[in-house]
Amino acid sequence: MTRPAPDGAASRVSAGRLAGDLDALGRIGRDDDGAVNRVCFTPAEEEAHGLVAGWMEDLGLDVSRDGFGNTVGTRPGRGGSGRAIAIGSHVDSVPRGGNYDGAVGVVGAIEAARALAEEGRVLVHDLRVVCFSAEEGARFGAPCLGSKAALGLLGPDDAQRLEDGRGVTLAEALEARGSSVEALGVADWVEGLDAFVELHIEQGRVLEDARQPIGVVDWIAGNRRLRMTLRGQTDHSGATPMPIRRDALVAAAAVVGDVDRLARRTRGLVGTVGEFTVHPNALTAVPGKVELSVDVRSADVVVQEETIEAVMEAAARHCAARGVDLEVDDVSSVAPVMLPSWLRRSLTDVARRFTPRPRVMTSGAGHDAAIMARRVPAGMVFIPCRGGVSHSPEEWASTDQIALGTQVLTAGVVELDGMLAGAGGRP
Numbered sequence: 001m002t003r004p005a006p007d008g009a010a011s012r013v014s015a016g017r018l019a020g021d022l023d024a025l026g027r028i029g030r031d032d033d034g035a036v037n038r039v040c041f042t043p044a045e046e047e048a049h050g051l052v053a054g055w056m057e058d059l060g061l062d063v064s065r066d067g068f069g070n071t072v073g074t075r076p077g078r079g080g081s082g083r084a085i086a087i088g089s090h091v092d093s094v095p096r097g098g099n100y101d102g103a104v105g106v107v108g109a110i111e112a113a114r115a116l117a118e119e120g121r122v123l124v125h126d127l128r129v130v131c132f133s134a135e136e137g138a139r140f141g142a143p144c145l146g147s148k149a150a151l152g153l154l155g156p157d158d159a160q161r162l163e164d165g166r167g168v169t170l171a172e173a174l175e176a177r178g179s180s181v182e183a184l185g186v187a188d189w190v191e192g193l194d195a196f197v198e199l200h201i202e203q204g205r206v207l208e209d210a211r212q213p214i215g216v217v218d219w220i221a222g223n224r225r226l227r228m229t230l231r232g233q234t235d236h237s238g239a240t241p242m243p244i245r246r247d248a249l250v251a252a253a254a255v256v257g258d259v260d261r262l263a264r265r266t267r268g269l270v271g272t273v274g275e276f277t278v279h280p281n282a283l284t285a286v287p288g289k290v291e292l293s294v295d296v297r298s299a300d301v302v303v304q305e306e307t308i309e310a311v312m313e314a315a316a317r318h319c320a321a322r323g324v325d326l327e328v329d330d331v332s333s334v335a336p337v338m339l340p341s342w343l344r345r346s347l348t349d350v351a352r353r354f355t356p357r358p359r360v361m362t363s364g365a366g367h368d369a370a371i372m373a374r375r376v377p378a379g380m381v382f383i384p385c386r387g388g389v390s391h392s393p394e395e396w397a398s399t400d401q402i403a404l405g406t407q408v409l410t411a412g413v414v415e416l417d418g419m420l421a422g423a424g425g426r427p
Helices: 008-012 016-028 043-058 103-121 145-149 156-161 170-176 208-211 248-263 300-322 340-352 368-372 397-422
Strands: 061-066 072-074 084-090 126-132 193-202 215-220 221-233 270-272 276-279 291-296 325-334 359-363 378-383
Touching: 008 103, 008 156, 008 397, 016 043, 016 061, 016 103, 016 397, 043 072, 043 103, 043 126, 043 193, 043 340, 072 103, 084 103, 084 368, 084 397, 103 193, 103 221, 103 378, 103 397, 126 145, 145 368, 156 170, 156 270, 193 340, 193 397, 208 359, 221 248, 221 300, 248 276, 248 291, 248 300, 291 300, 300 325, 340 378, 340 397, 368 378, 378 397
Parallel strands: 084 126, 084 193, 193 378, 215 359
Antiparallel strands: 061 072, 072 126, 215 378, 221 291, 221 325, 270 291, 276 291
16 A cells, blocks of 8 residues: 655544544444444444544534534634534444444544644634434435434424334434434534535445555435335145235245346446345245335436336336235435535545545445535545445454545645635635
8 A cells, every 4th residue: 555645734643543443433332243233323322422522522622412413523713704624424333234334434533633633733614523323224214314414404204204123213213312303403513514525435345456545436326215015915825825825925026136137237226125024924824024125226316216116116016916015115315416526626636645546436325425415515535445345244444544544534624624715615
């Protein structure tokens, strides 16, 4: 890996501190097999936010939590205008996930703030370090709930509609944590933002295969998510003739096959059935009910929507052929996002100070940056992760790569601060 040359505050980034912070965060929610379980609105996620808030306080940041539960630490700038640059990511995980997805961006943002403080550099802009809640869609089906809430894109109706596998609504989860749907709305910390930058592991292996240590994102793929319930008839597996069966599992299996087939038709599009529950799930019973999820993603919104329509048509056809009733819940829809070219160029120019070949690339995974980009110019810096493995206990990125990404983030913030201040706001 190319070693970065000293570059102001970026040269003060400490790989040792980053490793220590990641280790401390990784102990929260870790099970005996090494998997990380910090699902949103659980005690583990709350503990992680508390740890991050403590780091912010140690840095002298002004720490607060908004109405949804996002943790924000602010370091005032010297401009006095109330304009700000935000950096950060999330600390929640999927069930039995890893400790790098999201966490790298949070500890990297904390370390960038430390490096700036150690250099004694005060930006013209306020610097806001953000730790989002509920970025993963694993519990409620919809992704990036914390960033959506911060922008006022998540309302009381959404909180009542979204529920987890146990029937707990997002509204109930908020209330259990001491928040309320009435508190939802544009968060105060979003006001005055001129830019948001997120550091993240790639969650793919493009960078690793190309031996490129830094990626700068141009597009973030969208996603469309459905939950399907197929209801047939539970019957005795020995006494029910094949012609009269209403087997929900046979219909569901055909749906799964079609999701895979339709996703393979178009390059750059992916389709996944990641949740699948069979009732009564007994050896001697014809399955009477199946619940499953469908996740379709693409950087082309037309292709994404055409594929979802094709999936629903195929599901309706398979169910009708077998006398199975179909119920479809449209959980969430996020359009693909092109990040601002001027911000991407700025981050790419900064990355070239540290490596000769930063890669401009598309993100197949969704991120809080995609949501923030609806209101604020947003950028993303990627680092490789081993084998492209993510959402798994095997998720891993080297300390050197994390430190390099944090140096690019730190130098990028300094560059943006000067650029935006000189332009009197956004270019």
